[in-house]
Amino acid sequence: MRNEQPRPKRRGAALGVSARAWLFVTPVLLALTVVIGYPVGRAVWMSFQKDAGLDKSTGMFVEGGSAGFGNYSHWLLQQCTNSLGETVSCPPGNTGSQFWAAVGVTLLFTVVTVALETTIGLGMAVIMGKTFKGRALLRAAVLIPWAIPTAVTARLWEFMFQYNGVVNRVLGTHILWTADAWPARFAVIIADVWKTTPFMALLILAGLQVIPEDVYEAARVDGASAWQRFVNITLPLLKPALLVAILFRTMDALRLYDLPAIMTRNLAATRTVSMLVTESKSLPNSASALSVITFLLIFTVAFFLVKVLGANAVRTQEEQREAH
Structure with missing residues (x-):
């Protein structure tokens, strides 16, 4: 045949x-x-x-x-x-004279908040990924700050950062948190980190769940410590999930508007590019040009993150496949 x-x-x-x-x-x-x-x-x-x-x-x-x-x-x-x-x-x-100052404030908020939220969110995800009694309750509690509407969060922290508010009373200070330049920036950063860190933790936790447990078991048999397992196993296998979390959060932070707008009103030290767009609404064509510039700024940052972090994540996965 x-x-x-x-x-x-x-x-x-x-x-x-x-x-x-x-x-x-x-x-x-x-x-x-x-x-x-x-x-x-x-x-x-x-x-x-x-x-x-x-x-x-x-x-x-x-x-x-x-x-x-x-x-x-x-x-x-x-x-x-x-x-x-x-x-x-x-x-x-x-x-028009406030544009570059607003860009600087926006980038400051983006870099600081994303770095803090990624670090804290990674720690929270590692804790939530472990098996212990009350884990489900902990995961539900972590979602509360993220579930609260941003406007409500901004008003809550505005009350806490008032001159006679909770923060000054607990710290024993007399700081104008929502009126002075740097204290107002710190207040916005603290509120944003409290609000959005659970989002980062959930994205990172999803990446942790797909890492095979037998990889950790093999590392324990070989005598690897907890820190060695975290550095040599968890972080390399978690890079794709970290890329997605950092990319989403960075693009969201570059559009930050409601927290500083509600907490510090029209304070120039916390004016972001998105706030500048709304302040220029009486000139719609000029505001449209600023919107296009904002779009190009976000696109450039996202493209850079994908090219740099994305290439590293793909390279790590290829190395892992070759090793197996």
Whole structure:
């Protein structure tokens, strides 16, 4: 009996499968285009238009027109126009002069909060991953700060950080936590870490649950200490989950708005880029340019994290497969 070679798939059948795949994907793509594509495209188009208002040189009302990169230079180069229509540096009270300060505050909050939340969340995940009596109750209790609405959390910590609040009474201090620059920043960081660390702990705990227990058993048989097992087994196998947790939290922190807006009101020392966007709502086209800049900032940071941390996570997994 002769061996029959498998017949090659017909091109028409392959095209039929591809057509059916596109048939299922097309509704999702259309929905994403309407929900995401149109607002983004509209914001980009508005960012190149002038805002309607009075022409300072003629005193006449104008409806706008093409602004070129004027809205972007207003934020990035801190340029404004005087009564004669000339380009000058934005005065200190203008929102355009506050952009780079807001970027610095946003990056400060992002770096500090993500670092603290990752470290504390990793410790919490390791504890919750162990088997002990009352573990389910502990996991439920950890979710409480994350489940509370952010606005409620902000008001709670605002009351605690008042001059006659709980924090000053417990510490025996007289600090204006929500009025002075650095105390207000510390207050926002503490509130954000308390609020979001459970989210990080849950994501990291999900990564810990997929690590095989026999790997730890083999390490114990070989005489590895708890610290050696954590450094040489837990952290390398946990890198993909850490990447997802850090990426999600970083993108969320770059959009921080409600905590500083409620806790410290209009304090310049805690003004983030998102807060600056809302303060510029009277100039929608200029605010659209700032929104596009914010989007590009978040995209750049996310791309960097994926390229750096993602490549390390993939390399670690490949090394583990080669070792086995």
